[in-house]
Amino acid sequence: MEQKEIIEILKNDNAEELYQKAHKTRVETIGHNVYLRALIECSNVCSRNCLYCGINRENKELKHFSLSKDEIIKTAKLAKELGFKTIVLQSGENQVYDLKTMCGIIEEIKSLNLALTLSLGEKTFEEYKQYKKSGADRYLLRIETTDEILFQKMHPDGNFKNRVECLYNLKELNYETGTGILVGLPNQTIESLAKDILFFRELDADMIGLGPFIPHNKTLLKNEKAGDLELTLKVMALVRILMPNINIPATTAMETLSKNGRKKALISGANVVMPNVTPILNRENYSIYPDKKGVNALNKEELEKLYKEIEEIGDKVSGGFGASKNFKKINK
Numbered sequence: 001m002e003q004k005e006i007i008e009i010l011k012n013d014n015a016e017e018l019y020q021k022a023h024k025t026r027v028e029t030i031g032h033n034v035y036l037r038a039l040i041e042c043s044n045v046c047s048r049n050c051l052y053c054g055i056n057r058e059n060k061e062l063k064h065f066s067l068s069k070d071e072i073i074k075t076a077k078l079a080k081e082l083g084f085k086t087i088v089l090q091s092g093e094n095q096v097y098d099l100k101t102m103c104g105i106i107e108e109i110k111s112l113n114l115a116l117t118l119s120l121g122e123k124t125f126e127e128y129k130q131y132k133k134s135g136a137d138r139y140l141l142r143i144e145t146t147d148e149i150l151f152q153k154m155h156p157d158g159n160f161k162n163r164v165e166c167l168y169n170l171k172e173l174n175y176e177t178g179t180g181i182l183v184g185l186p187n188q189t190i191e192s193l194a195k196d197i198l199f200f201r202e203l204d205a206d207m208i209g210l211g212p213f214i215p216h217n218k219t220l221l222k223n224e225k226a227g228d229l230e231l232t233l234k235v236m237a238l239v240r241i242l243m244p245n246i247n248i249p250a251t252t253a254m255e256t257l258s259k260n261g262r263k264k265a266l267i268s269g270a271n272v273v274m275p276n277v278t279p280i281l282n283r284e285n286y287s288i289y290p291d292k293k294g295v296n297a298l299n300k301e302e303l304e305k306l307y308k309e310i311e312e313i314g315d316k317v318s319g320g321f322g323a324s325k326n327f328k329k330i331n332k
């Protein structure tokens, strides 16, 4: 599929057929398994000033927190007790955990026989290498947009080439590599979304996470319009069709924008959900966007409701680690 064809599909108003095709593709390749990941937001300290993000360093009203190593391990153990097989450790861009500390955290989580995904932003090749050596399995680093001009505008102190390089470094180090974008950033074009999709394929990503942009009232983009759920789902469905073997989460931002966002995503190509296990007291301060509607895994009823929701659409929660089929294929 070329850029022109992708653009045409994204511009088509009747997406029902596309969603169905994406769902069919997911069922044929991955089956009815849905993988759950326990998300630990370990620190909201961030040295960057990404225009859209509520935890950017310019938000002076933010109450900062960083979980200690013990708190992180305690939370991971709790996640294991709740039945999770994968931990996702996410934070702002910071040096709160030096290399040795982070490697120690990784080793301890891995000793619990859990899969581990890191989402700690841009690090050096050497840092990624040491994390991998300590046992980290996967890494999530969204490119956010491949439109370089837009990227630079959104990330005044970021560097597009460096972020791309980080992704290729992760691939080289044999991480199961995830990337993704924000859909609906101000001045983002359909053409650039099509290029984003081609970039995912070019990188041969193992996971793709997409979310609509949601304006945060403590950021410079507070008066901008939010991204469109349908467009986000269309991009996601196309990604599923073009990259049948990868893992795709139904993201929290989708659910935040629309009450049935998660369910819609799960029947349009997605096969992963990431419930939140971050200690409740810290959670409200990990406010990358307002009013996040993630599944609260620490609430038994909510977690049960998610299991039910998954069963209702004919799927089931998998008991496996849920590595990307795309990754397994290469590493057989």
Ligand code: SAH
Binding pocket: 052, 053, 054, 090, 091, 092, 093, 119, 120, 121, 122, 140, 141, 142, 144, 181, 182, 211, 212, 213, 214, 215, 216, 253, 288, 289
């Ligand atoms: N520092 C890490 C983690 C960032 S937070 C990193 O750079 O990878 C995880 C994701 O939240 C980001 O990649 C971004 O795509 C998303 N995000 C941030 N602000 C958002 C907003 N206002 N609306 C929707 N998603 C947002």
